[in-house]
Amino acid sequence: MNPDPQLHDLFTLLRFSSISTDPAHQPQMQACAAWVAEKMSCLGFSSTIHPTPGHPIVLARKKPSPGKKTVLIYGHYDVQPVDPLHLWTHPPFEPHLENGIITARGATDNKGQFLAHILGVQETLDSGTELPVNLIFLIEGEEEIGSPHLPAFLEQHREELACDVIVISDTGMIAPGLPTFTYGLRGIAALELFLTGPDKDLHSGIYGGAVANPITVLARLLGTLHDEQGRVRIPGFYSQVRELQSWEREAWKKLPLGDSDLLQLTGSPALAGEDGYSALERCYARPTAELNGISGGYQGEGTKTVLPSRASAKLTFRLVPDQDPDIILEQACQHLREHCPRTVHLEIKTGHSGKPYLVDPHNPYGQAAQRALARAFDHAEPALIREGGSIPIVATFKEVLGVDTLLLGLALPDCRAHSPNENFPVANFKAGIRLNQELLRELA
Numbered sequence: 249m250n251p252d253p254q255l256h257d258l259f260t261l262l263r264f265s266s267i268s269t270d271p272a273h274q275p276q277m278q279a280c281a282a283w284v285a286e287k288m289s290c291l292g293f294s295s296t297i298h299p300t301p302g303h304p305i306v307l308a309r310k311k312p313s314p315g316k317k318t319v320l321i322y323g324h325y326d327v328q329p330v331d332p333l334h335l336w337t338h339p340p341f342e343p344h345l346e347n348g349i350i351t352a353r354g355a356t357d358n359k360g361q362f363l364a365h366i367l368g369v370q371e372t373l374d375s376g377t378e379l380p381v382n383l384i385f386l387i388e389g390e391e392e393i394g395s396p397h398l399p400a401f402l403e404q405h406r407e408e409l410a411c412d413v414i415v416i417s418d419t420g421m422i423a424p425g426l427p428t429f430t431y432g433l434r435g436i437a438a439l440e441l442f443l444t445g446p447d448k449d450l451h452s453g454i455y456g457g458a459v460a461n462p463i464t465v466l467a468r469l470l471g472t473l474h475d476e477q478g479r480v481r482i483p484g485f486y487s488q489v490r491e492l493q494s495w496e497r498e499a500w501k502k503l504p505l506g507d508s509d510l511l512q513l514t515g516s517p518a519l520a521g522e523d524g525y526s527a528l529e530r531c532y533a534r535p536t537a538e539l540n541g542i543s544g545g546y547q548g549e550g551t552k553t554v555l556p557s558r559a560s561a562k563l564t565f566r567l568v569p570d571q572d573p574d575i576i577l578e579q580a581c582q583h584l585r586e587h588c589p590r591t592v593h594l595e596i597k598t599g600h601s602g603k604p605y606l607v608d609p610h611n612p613y614g615q616a617a618q619r620a621l622a623r624a625f626d627h628a629e630p631a632l633i634r635e636g637g638s639i640p641i642v643a644t645f646k647e648v649l650g651v652d653t654l655l656l657g658l659a660l661p662d663c664r665a666h667s668p669n670e671n672f673p674v675a676n677f678k679a680g681i682r683l684n685q686e687l688l689r690e691l692a
């Protein structure tokens with residue numbers, strides 16, 4: 249047993265191989281949910297394991313005291329697969345502690361982070377202090393597979409889950425020791441387009457020059473998506489975009505993550521994108537149209553003189569407040585149809601989508617979060633950032649429960665979440681335990 253009971257708990261939790269995407273790990277998913285529920289019960293919470301058509305959701309709450317605010321803390325006990333296994337320096341489900349760093353699958357994403365909140369509550373209770381707020385813990389097991397059953401669960405338990413604010417620690421810190429409050433996320437909208445020319449692949453010598461080549465048409469069509477200044481040319485695309493506030497631009501200039509750092513992280517020869525914004529501003533707060541895949545014609549070795557029948561491309565838009573994914577998809581489809589010549593057939597399939605998210609970091613909850621972050625991290629001034637990625641569940645919380653989410657992440661830039669050798673510093677784990685206590689006091 250680890251002499252530090254908090255680390256002992258974390259290591260126990262990390263030993264469950266709770267890989268949600270792989271049916272072979274179903275028993276470990278169940279066992280992990282049961283462990284979380286049991287831990288909450290030991291702290292005097294009434295906890296239930298709710299089965300779903302997928303993996304169970306653990307819900308735990310203290311008997312509410314009237315007059316106190318209610319805070320819901322969300323986390324997920326499922327983890328990503330571990331492949332390629334040979335790149336791990338230690339077995340992924342046998343947590344390894346060296347130089348203050350814990351290496352294990354799920355250490356950062358998300359077991360270390362949500363357990364820090366649970367242990368923060370335990371410290372408060374162990375000190376004989378009453379919890380300053382009413383607390384609900386919602387720990388699900390399907391985050392890594394897109395939370396397919398969480399929205400329905402929220403709808404069904406809307407009243408039971410009524411709260412004033414939600415707290416999630418599942419995002420990143422901009423640098424070690426720099427507490428970070430993420431107040432915005434980009435949304436997403438996906439589509440796939442298929443062009444069909446001739447009804448079969450043709451000999452490019454016999455027919456080349458007579459009919460349109462779908463790959464050429466596709467290349468020209470995709471070329472209409474951006475102008476020379478890197479702006480998206482779809483009419484109406486920017487009409488709902490909330491402009492960056494001047495305080496944001498000033499604050500982000502001071503972050504230890506400038507254009508040259510971003511360039512280095514990408515390994516690209518040069519930065520590129522929409523004129524008039526820094527790379528960070530473009531990632532945090534500007535929408536994009538991004539090609540994710542393109543296919544058509546002969547892909548094998550050597551040459552094949554073919555005039556292909558079909559060509560296709562996969563496209564996603566990253567969206568910012570107040571863009572609406574459904575409207576953007578409609579505008580995109582219309583733009584593509586208008587620019588597609590009649591020499592080919594165009595078929596468009598729309599895919600998944602998620603709304604962007606933004607909360608005012610200067611509202612009372614945001615200020616409370618910043619004070620708590622500063623105290624948990626030796627009075628360092630918190631960085632206020634948006635993230636370029638999407639966490640659709642945050643927008644769902646807002647839609648179904650009508651409340652804002654405070655994203656107070658503890659993951660370091662090199663935590664290797666989803667990769668081999670995922671790791672979490674003990675210092676961040678302990679800071680998370682402090683953060684929970686400061687935060688609940690501040691939110692009261």
Ligand SMILES: [Zn+2]
Pocket residue numbers: 328357392665666
């Ligand atoms: Zn993850």
